[in-house]
Amino acid sequence: MHDTSAAHAAHQHAAPTSFIRKHIFSLDHKVIGKQYYGLALLAVFIGMALSWLMRIHLGWPAWPIPLLDKLSAVGAPQGVMTPEYYLSLMTMHGTIMVFFVLTNAPFAAFGNYFLPIQIGAEDMAFPRFNMMSFWVTFTAFLVMMAAFFVSDGPPISGWTAYAPLSAVGGDAGPGLALGQTLWAISIAIFCIASLLGALNFIATTLDLRTKGMSLARMPASSWAWFVTAVISLLAFAVLLPACILLILDRVAGTSFFIPAGLILSDKLQPHSGGSVLLWQHLFWFFGHPEVYIAILPSIGIVCHILPVFARKPLLGLRAAVGCMIATGFLSYMVWGHHMFVSGMSPFSANLFSVPTLIITIPMTILTLLLIGSVYGAKMRFTAASLFCLGFISVFISGGISGFFLAQPSIDIYLHATYFVVAHFHFVMAVASLFGVFAGTYFWFPKMFGRMMNETLGKLHFWLTFIGVYCIFMPMHYLGLAGNVRRYSAFVDDYLIPLIPVHKFITIAALLTGAAQFIFLFNLIWSRFKGPIASENPWEATSLEWSTTSPPPFDNFGGRHIVVYNGPNEYGVENNGTDFVMQVSPEKISAS
């Protein structure tokens, strides 16, 4: 517990008055959180549009897509995309979604806005670093977008950028010249921003908790952001040098990832001594923890929100936090499960397989705790709570396929098939975004002082929930049939009979994507026209609901917040209500 007034005073700064300081280069964590959210929102719609284009091409390869030739006359002459343009869209889709959406929205956006408030602080520990994190991230985004417009085309080596394809330059084909360099520069910049952000989250959690806010009283969401920050600090610290080495291989003639004797475009490449597998080790040492960077904040958000609408405590809050920590710890021991068929020593397979399978234990416990929290609940069905329940369902679906891919013997067959695509989309993308949707419907009133439209929110849920199952469940079947991923067309004899399944998925993807515009409309409309929100519309306990909606510049209007209870006091008898606020000094009696 840290409630020295000196520590608080050190972080006080006056409310800004100029437009630029208030809304653009703001030091206020709430504004920065909203900036991250806005960037993620822009990125997710770009990423979704790219997936639409890819899906249309996979279902109907010869069909000209209107206006696509305007976007890239070379990449899509007459609106029909070339194989390399397909790979560009795929690379950009993966990169934008993983880095600028799944890392930004649940962690940087909501974490920035709500971590300080949930622990009773006035701001992040380092407000200037915080502002810098966002603008550095934004710079990374601009650099990535610039890759769309270079003459050689955007990068085509996938979000994993495997060397030597990503390292040797334009001799490897179109999309591997300047576009690929911009990709590596953008990701390196993104790493710097993430490291700054992670440090800030860790320092804030450890140093700025208000009086009474012991670690045990921190809400699950704050715990998840904290654990994620620790994972980020270690993960991006490895990806950053890896990207720098990749950039050096590309522009400075080094050979970190390029061995001798490679011939591309009939030219013997002037490199020697590098290791192709080194890139894969460095990338996946970051890449697997990155999965948890994407999903843990959403797990925390759901653990935080579900009890509010179940009107009963989360089953085993401490166990849930323990599981998050265990998962974060184990996430560093499993990277090799991405490399079972990579040619690394076959003796290492079990070394990576067993910890991977062990991760399913904390993840199973978390899932069961969430299901157990629904047991005997007096559920209030809102858009937020529906997305929490949907989260549990898709998290089960996505997690369970991990059992297959974690086993080297089965991975021999399923590696690089659509089974993998189904797995990571369910468990990392869809589950994480369900957490973001739940968080948005739940916290929007606090962030903007207005309620979102519940009818539209529920409609958005039903369409999205059915839609994601129609998109991603059939991908398991495709994978079992040996359908290889990252193909721009299916020309192999055994793949041609599977094309009707792809058409079904494409239609589902278009409809599910269209449903997201209901969400976008709801966001914009409610921002200006939604009914005014009260201080605590959901009858929740945590500190963000003990201040105005939206909170004042210093979060609590100059009050020094003292915390008396944990965040989990639902379903208790308390003066005619069934919950006790964290700031409420009243004694809690069992109901």
Place this chain on the structure above:
Amino acid sequence: MGKLFAVLVIVIALVSVSFFVRHTWWMPTDISTTGAAIDHQLDETMIETGLLFLAGQLVLGLFVWQASNKNPARKIKIFPGGSKPVVIAAIFVVGIEILALTFIGSKAWAAVNIAPAAADSLHIDVQAEQFAFYFRYAGPDGQFGGLHPDKIDDGNGNYFGLDPANDVAARDDVVVGSLVVPVNHPILLTLHSKDVGHSFYVPVLRIQQDFVPGLEIPVHFTATQTGKFEIVCTQLCGLGHYNMKAYLQVMSEPDYEQWLKSQEGQ
């Protein structure tokens, strides 16, 4: 609202599982000596995780159904025993499953990737490049010629960089675009890449192995049925990745011998 969710989640679970149970889309028939163990492992995992999947979704649906009861007099209920039985059950059930899967699965993995190739294996050299596979047989002398990257010349069909002018062993090497093997005969492949990463995926053999530039990677298998099957690339290698393929032709021993002779004559 809650009842709708409960029904929906149960319907989704049952429909999803039904396609797995009916094998509507499934693995092609295995034609290798090592594939049966992999298939068995996959079937085991499918049954165990299928049951967990169904149980998870059905219980979720059931609890949500109950939680939507609007009776105002109803009191909330805490899960019997709290979180402890949940944690213990998860550790034991999943822990035992992990141990079982690992012990059995390790054998399937070892048979493919750790066990050495049989001594009498037919050795075939495989080179991958953007966007083709090439296969090299040692010829009558049983010796492979040395590789010289500087001599690679696709225009003249010298995909491997052989030097027949100076290298006697290289003169009778047979280089073809299809992998032709005798049935029921152990085969040892050596994979190497000319340019970027590729992968050697033969679904009917249950084999997938990357080509890694700078490394030579051994792969062994025995095909148990004659026929023509597809080999595809599964490691993103550039614009023509989707179209990078070759055929595996499994022949009877006499047919194979005849085929090899006809190639040697060319």
